[in-house]
Amino acid sequence: MGGLGLESLLQVSPEVQAALQQGKPVVALESTIISHGMPWPDNLATALEVEAVVRESGAVPATIAIIQGVPHIGMQRAQLEHIARRGTAVQKVSRRDLPVVIAKRMDGATTVSATAALAALAGIHVFVTGGIGGVHRGGEVTMDVSADLTELGRTPIAVVCAGAKSILDIPRTLEVLETQGVAVAAYGTDEFPAFFTPRSGCRAPARVDSPEEAAAMLSAVQRLGLGSGLLVAVPIPPEAAAEGAEVQAAISRALAEAADKGVQGNEVTPFLLERVRSLTGGRSLASNIRLVKNNARVGAAMAAAYAATGGAAGGAAGGAAARQQQRSRL
Incomplete structure (x- = not known):
């Protein structure tokens, strides 16, 4: 991939490029939540609000998507609106789909795995999302295991999320993360969160209580050159707990x-998601939005702490090293 010229494959926005060169904190954001996670116009409004939260928390947002075959690292409002208006007509892109969408010059909304891969190529160290995929219930038979877990095992990036949805098999998800060598820490709690609920019944492998502690773990991952990532799981905020409890009850009924x-x-998953939306009368969407914004605050603070301690020092040089490491894994 290096022979093709990375700069010709990625379109990095001037704002993001300047921040990376100056060693300023940058936070990657996925685009599948825009195209497939919410209806128009809520999706555009949420995307802009999450970017605003990142800015208010001291970092530069870099929403990632593919437009006419070109991966964009950081998007203008018109580009965000393009993805939001097209919605589910936009191709959902995992790591495996990147060559197809790029070669065919298609529009693509990046999932966790594709966003993490592209963010690392651009030299971004922190990525915020809603929740990661995992091992599906019955996955020991169906082998339905999200590419997110494998990506975390081979991409040196911190993913800040609300854990994994409780419709998944969380104990097995944590087992696969261990197998992949992924460092996992819960934020401010000893229990691994389950997206709409702070409780999964599974003890987190580690705990961090501040952005600085999370940044120190990321720094250790980078300095060791392990090649794997860091997962920081943030519980749903207290103000969304009531909505989250209702959603969790709906999930149990849907199961x-x-x-x-x-x-x-x-x-199974499409059936469950549709039933939960129906049973909660759309309140699952409001809870989801609050949860993502909370993750954005934590992720931006973590990115700022990482940059402040010299974790992103060297800017372009650090990004080049990260890109070279990621190229060898693509």
């Missing part, structure tokens, strides 16, 4: 309905 109806395989 029971799926079992009664014999829903299996790759039909």
Whole structure:
């Protein structure tokens, strides 16, 4: 990939490029949540609000998406609106889909795995999302395991999220993360959060209580050259807890309905998500938005702490080293 010229493949916005060169904190944001996670116009409003939260918290936002075959690292409002208006007509892009979408000059909304890969190529060290994918229930039979977990095992980036959705098999998800060598820490709690609920029943492998502690872990990952990432799991904020509890009850009901109806395989997740939206009357969306904004605050503070301690010192040189390491894994 290096022979093709990385600069000709990525379109880095002037703002993001300047921040990287100056060693300022930058936070990557995914775009699948815009195209596939929310309806228009809520998706555009949320994307802009999350970027604003990142800025207010001292970092530069870099929303990542593919437009006409070109991966964009940092997007203008018109580009965000383009992805938001097209919605599910935009191709959902995981790591495996990147060559196809780029070669065919398609629009693409990046998932966690694709966003992490592209962010690392650009030299970005912190990535904020809602929740990661994981091992699906029954995954020991279906082998339905999210590419997010493998990506975290081979990409040196910190992913700040609210854990994994409780519709997944969280104990097995944590086992796979361990197998992949991913450092996992819960933020301000000893329990690994489960997206809409702060409680999963699973003890987190580690705990951090401040952006500075999380940044120190990221610095250790980078200095050791392990090649794997760091997952920082942030519990849903207290102000969204009531909504989260309602959503969690809906998830439990939807799981029971799926079992009664014999829903299996790759039909399970779409069935559950649609039922949860229906059962909560859309309140799951409000909870999701609050949760993502909270993750953005923590992630931006972590990126700022990382930059302040020299973690991003060297700017372009540090980015070049990260890109070279990531190239060898693509």
